Amino acid sequence: MATLCKNCGHALVFDPSIQKVRCYQCGSTFFAEEVESESKKYVQDKKAISMAQVYGQDVAGAAKEYLDCYIYTCSECGGEVMITGTEVSTKCVYCGNPTVVFSRISKEECPEFIIPFAITREQALACINKEIGHGLFVPDAVKHFTPESVHGIYIPYWIVDADRSEAAIIRKKTSNGKNTTITYHGRAGRMRLKNLPVDACTMLSDESSTRLEPYDFSKMVLFDEDYLLGFYSNSSDLTYGFLTQAVDKRACQMFDETMMKSVKGGGTKTVINYRGSTAIDPDVKYALLPVWFVTFDYEDKHNTILVNGQTGKVVCGLPIRKVLFYTLLTITCIALVILFSVLFYHIIYAMMSSYARSKPRRSSSSSNNSSGKIVVGLIAAGVVMAIAGVKKIKNVIAKLKLTQSSQTFNFTKKRQE
Template identity: 30%
Template sequence: MPVIEYKCPSCGSGMTFDSTTSMLSCPSCGRKDNIEQLPDPLKQQVFTEDEVREYHCESCGAVIVTEPETSATTCSFCGSAVVLSDRLSGKLAPQQVIPFAISKEEAMAAFKKWCRKGLLTPRGFMTADRIQGITGMYVPFWMYDLLNNIDVRGRGTKVRSYRRGDYQYTETDHYEFYRKIRLNYVRLPIDASAKMDDELMDKLEPFPYDQLKTFKTPYLAGYIAEKYNYTSEQLTPRAREKTMPYIESYISSTVSEYTTVSYADKQIDTTVKRANYVLLPVWMVYYNYKGKQYTFAMNGQTGKVVGKPPLSKGKMAAWFSGVSALSFVGLKILAWLWGGVFL
């Protein structure tokens, strides 16, 4: 069957992944099963990517309607956690997953605490009492290992100034330089979902990659999971672009002894050594403030919150006034120290 549900062997209730214990848990009788010891039904069934199937909840028989990208969800009628196995097999099968470490209750409390820290947000927003919904979602990422071979040629100068007698001298030495650099970037995550905001997902980093587990379907039970929209080949240019600021910074560090630098030639050859399909845990928080919806994301392992909250015009005006006042006082003090007058 393409729909996988995890029933408690003790009482028959639906089981879900417990982020606190990292085990499959039954909310009715409290039974907990070690996921690593459970058989994975995906290893026993093979589906093709193009199969069109009608999904039915095995608990209540209701038809499950999802968007094409969804690979795990809950039945809207009985609430059972279901995994759509045909969307997680073959080329669509993730290689690894980082499980949730923060429960829904913990995520809600952490978000409210984050709201209260907003120095420039309106007081009404800081109360965090307008949360429309919070959803635990496994977001698809491609995780790249990149090898960069870099050849750089250019010219640099070293400038030295000194005084001799009544004269000030400036001495400039000119050099040619060559740098051959080899840079490896490992576990570079690029989100592969068309729904997710790339900037928002980038800001959620870093994830604790030591928590990566070999993918098993029980990790998804009780959460929503998406399958990738973009292949690793399609996202390789973005992976290269993401590393460029770090590469440029490293190149600059190798010629930092020069006063001025001009590059004659810069060759950067990037090779994809590996691209693994992984699922990373994200809590999506939807907040309504004065009729406008704001979307925030929380790292499901670290609790880091990212997003753009509303800003209070009054607080911003007060902040700028405070900065201006401090600047004015600072200038007055400097003028007094220098024996001058600042009006």
């Protein structure tokens, strides 16, 4: 159902630029807390009915991709609004009015807090254009893409306080030329975590939602359904078991990172054994956080760019101009190999000549050793740099796959426009 303007009766929509609900018919603006829908009390118990109940098993079975859909009646025009199992707000496909399914945010499941959208649709698109406009290896078609859809969606999050306690053994491996030293370090302690956001929507991958951070929780306000007007939103479908798993995994990761920094010196550090546990505080907060989902097609693949609806942070891996990239890489490789080879040839030749001249006069086994170490060190440095470079390339490809994942695309696409 829509919340209507007190002055003209037109549907109100939340405007992020002024942080108020606005009537686009008469121009009136109201604070979200001021507006109370008259018809809310009549429709808050009205639940969405499963599609199978409305159309029968045959129809629902025939359209497998809509099996998780429910039918809700628009309180303004009576049209059928199709929603997924956890959607809270959407738009009516017939009259375009914002629709909130009140039964899904009724007292027992009502979010406590919300961070309202601070970035408008236009600002979100501007952020994307600014971010990807200068990419050397981004295809021109992607730089000037036309968005297929732009959806502002409130994602449910659990904001958790927790304690992580752990005792661990860290192995530090340091290489110094030929010698490798391994040392073991014990660490035990406790870490307090405050306001850790955990994505409560299983349809959205944790990797995507984690990259949207950070959110500024000081801007979080008490939940009011009028903030949802004009936006899509989902309710939590995360069970307590999954929540504890997610918090434990994240806390463990954070603990290990911090703990390894306490082991002084360089080298490769690995946690080889640990005992740990995470206790979650009982007062977990349930909040809705804003995200813009912008989809576009490129070379027959769906791409979804995410924008943090509060800060404007853009999250995406973009398609690569492969021909340009690999050509430039090959040319640079060849050029650098020739350059370094010539350089090292001259250095080595000069060193060997001076060694040959000075050989009759002094024994230089230590000089030989140090030269050998330099050669091995330089080769090792080259290999390490090559591995680091390949890792970066692999990381970009992994993030591109995430942007092109059907899971994220379906999450945003299965909504009524």
